[in-house]
Amino acid sequence: MPNKAIVRGVLMDATLAPISEGKIVATLSGSDVFGGTRIVTQRVEATTNARGEWSLNLIVNAEGDTAGTSWTIEGYNQYVAKVFEVKSLFLASAQDITLGDLERTSAQNLKAAKEGGLARLIVAQDFSGYEALPFGQKRDSDLVLVDARDAPLAIHAGLSGALFRGVQRVYLGGRAVPLLDARGATLIAGQGAGVAPTVAQQPTITPAGAGLGATVVLNLGAATGTPAPVAEWDVTLNGDSLRASVDGQMRLQLARAGEYALAVRWVNEAGAVQATTASLIVEPEAPVVVDMTRAAGYFDANSAVAGSAAAVTGLANAGNGGWALAATASGAAIAMGAEGIVFADGRSLQATNLSNPNVDGAFIVVRAVLDAYGSGVAQILAANPSGGTIAIQNNNGSLQARYHDGSARSIALGTVTYGQEFVVGIEVNNAAGTVRAFSLAGTMLSETPAGTPGVNFSQVRTGQYVRGTVKQIAVCTKPVGGSFALRFEDVIAHFRGA
Structure with missing residues (x-):
């Protein structure tokens, strides 16, 4: 019988809240011979826990004689409404893998299974786990991606750095990280000579004396750094966000009295800096005194x-x-x-x-x-x-x-x-x-x-x-x-x- 790999994930709704008591259904499509046994179809189900977590034990597609199968995984909430569907998933090894990594590697690994000269992308929690696989489940050309955010991202294989010529940055979890080979040699540098942002111009709300009912212009200011910093900003009224009310020309109408605040944070891969918050206090209309x-x-x-x-x-x-x-x-x-x-x-x-x-x-x-x-x-x-x-x-x-x-x-x-x-x-x-x-x-x-x-x-x-x-x-x-x-x-x- 073919080997199986554990595929895991977290079922979440549109607000990124976990869905408990949801249903995950995996369906094997196609037909192939695994160790002398033809398997035409298979259906595997799992139920999410209180944190929305789930796992499925699925046949490794790459062990079929013709690589003629793939998995479709669907997620349903507790009301049996479909939350997601992912097709053409291809398991290349018996290594545990997340659904996200499986999506990213399936196309390459299916192609590699059909064309022997291509490298497979194998995601492993540690390299020793990959090395422990039986000889028949490994290839000399495998690129093993060790998913470890607290350590440099390393590709374990006897590869020349020429493979990555022209690649300037590798990002993991939203930040630039170094890429090393199995010997610890740097293939691609991490943040390198990046320069953290520095505020060159503070944000403003103009005109400064604007009153109730007036329209003001928001100026985010400016910052320097390498690479060029990006502004993360919000404008609030008494702490409540009004960003959705700002038009394409950064104009905002002062429809209510209170304290308007424009907060700007400049970010690049080398760091971040908070600018001085611009504020404008809008007084309520004075009551009309009728004499x-x-x-x-x-x-x-x-x-x-x-x-x-x-x-x-x-x-x-x-x-x-x-x-x-x-x-x-x-x-x-x-x-x-x-x-x-x-x-x-x-x-x-x-x-x-x-x-x-x-x-x-x-x-x-x-x-x-x-x-x-x-x-x-x-x-x-x-x-x-x-x-x-x-x-x-x-x-x-x-x-x-x-x-x-x-x-x-x-x-x-x-x-x-x-x-x-x-x-x-x-x-x-x-x-x-x-x-x-x-x-x-x-x-x-x-x-x-x-x-x-x-x-x-x-x-x-x-x-x-x-x-x-x-x-x-x-x-x-x-x-x-x-x-x-x-x-x-x-x-x-x-x-x-x-």
Whole structure:
């Protein structure tokens, strides 16, 4: 019967984690005569251990009369899914061998088995093991590769160094090693006169003062050495790698606040050196401070009350418009509650005889809770309520933003949910030619008016036909040729965060 060799390996998944309880199947293909016995096919199986290790005892193909067989080895995980398949494997001797070495030597050894003048590549753990093989399993032309990483790589055979003329380096395990013959003479030098890397230019992240949202360029710097050093690098944010976010021109967007660090290590076969890490600290955006005293009109639960908390007859304006609100109409009294101004579909508040001749923009923002629909279309906040300059109103459960550009216009803001707080608003900017409204859904709506909307209001009213609590209201204007003292978006955000 033919001799057998132990083939061993480790079954791993795509993440290089070992697979336990996997299945390794080796199948002999072809047909040959081994010691007078014809063997047509054979199947050998093994199961991996907890470390993914496996071994198979397989017929040595080279002992067949015609070298007419080869092995196919397949690996399956514990779910019987195929992990790998290697074909045309040819065992040249009974020496133990790893699957990786068997793959590398099979083509040469199959050719050598068919053409007697060619050298075989025999991998051995030590040369004495090869020498112990029976005479018939060895050839004078064998190249015996001793797999020993702690010693120089040696080829054991009576070979001339001329065989390796033109070969400058032999690498084992990723490093250059010397190649010796059986007498210890050097056939190929190892690292030789290599020079370890030296940092010539430190890495940088530019521009140095870049802030949140900006795009920076990563410069790995430079290093000298022999052979030329290669950069191993990564860029991190608070320790987490962002290398996948760097484009082909080494650009990176600073999408989040934190500490960005560019680490570079220069490596060649003679050594390695770590460059100084380049860092950039990106601060978070400073919160916007909304100073409501810059509004033309601002009222909330802290507004100074005329009358009493149970029967409000007026409210002081915390803005800079120079006007206040006074109670008007009859019916249920206005109260000042802990969260805001409470209306009960009775009295309302208004300011009259106002003049804004030099404005070309205005916006109003409301934060409120409505309890029920009142006795008419509720003016939650309106400038010129009769003329409809700009207003937020509840029309029987439909919340609307209104403006007037020669015709009355209405923007639907959504359906009121009674008892639930909301923030809405409308902005008219005649210089930009836009009208924007913030809806119940939290979206900004925009449209282009057909005419020029009126913004020169002479009256402000809140609470007419309202049943509920108005928690915050703001009126802001834009002077002709100037800008709003507060941004519409900032006031909305301020109200929503209250």
